[in-house]
Amino acid sequence: MPDGLAGERLDAALARLFGFSRTKAAELVGAGDVLVDGSPGVKSDRVQAGAWLDVTIPPPPGAPQIVAEPVPGMVVVYDDDDLVVVDKPVGVAAHPSPGWSGPTVVGGLAGAGYRISTSGSAERQGVVHRLDVGTSGLMAVAKSERAYTALKRAFKERTVDKTYHALVQGHPDPLRGTVDAPIDRHPSHDYRWAVVASGKPSVTHYETLEAHRAASLLEITLETGRTHQIRVHMAALRHPCVGDLTYGADPTLSASLGLSRQWLHAVRLGFEHPGTGERLELSSPYPDDLAIALERLRAEA
Secondary structure, eight states: OOGGGTTSBHHHHHHHHHOOOHHHHHHHHHTTOEEETTEEOOTTOBOOTTOOEEEOOOOOTTOOOOOOOOOTTOEEEEEOSSEEEEEEOTTOBSSOOTTOOSOBHHHHHHHTTOOOOOOSOGGGTTBSSOOOTTOEEEEEEEOSHHHHHHHHHHHHTTOSEEEEEEEEESOOSSSEEEEEOOEEEOSSOTTOEEEOTTSBOOEEEEEEEEEOSSEEEEEEEESSOOTTHHHHHHHHTTOOBTTOGGGTOOHHHHHHTTOSSOOEEEEEEEEEOTTTOOEEEEEOOOOHHHHHHHHHHHHHO
16 A cells, blocks of 8 residues: 555545545445455555555456356467466457457466466456467467566567468469558458558568468468458458458358368467576467368369
């Protein structure tokens, strides 16, 4: 408790600390959501300088809630006291959000008994970066507060190596290159993003690994991490990810390869460990649906 609040009633001190109304502060205390040095507080108590407050703030009504239940197919590939890295399957969101009622990474970890960092908003605890629901692969979640702070900084400062493989329609020309184009919400389509002059700077590097009759396998690295960045940039090049019907992929090709989502997978993740300082490099194999689609494409050759 800051010295400047010493002697204040507990409800008044909470109101000043968090910007609550006195009524809201009193409700939290009455519900047992405020501990003072480990014991439930009383709203009329006078607070002491240096006292330790533990305040649980319920999410606002209607806010997305974390559902703690195991997620089938989600594999933990690295785990220690600071962080956990999962191999996220398709159909799983990073965290709860309005309109999404399906499984989430944070809910799956909670359901499996993992304690993650409380930093971030209530529904995004520990989340330092995200993958789309329809994108599979590696995703890191902070467990300690120091890891959350360090990893958020690393992603912001672009010191994290994020490598994806994408199967895109046609053959990009040149075979390797960089897309440097700002991204923002699509001006006329909900749930879509687009290259927009006033958008946020977004940089994607790609290199062709395999060229087939109808599509090319690319290795992609990101300097930035905008929502749908790879999907938007590939569509802007007129080479959308195979199976990505939202961004203009050919449904006939998608069906012939047995795909019901975009062919996009986060294959490698590399960063400096927030605790040890050592470089951590992790990789993920293609999931079955993507591997089968690629083999069908190879077989045509």
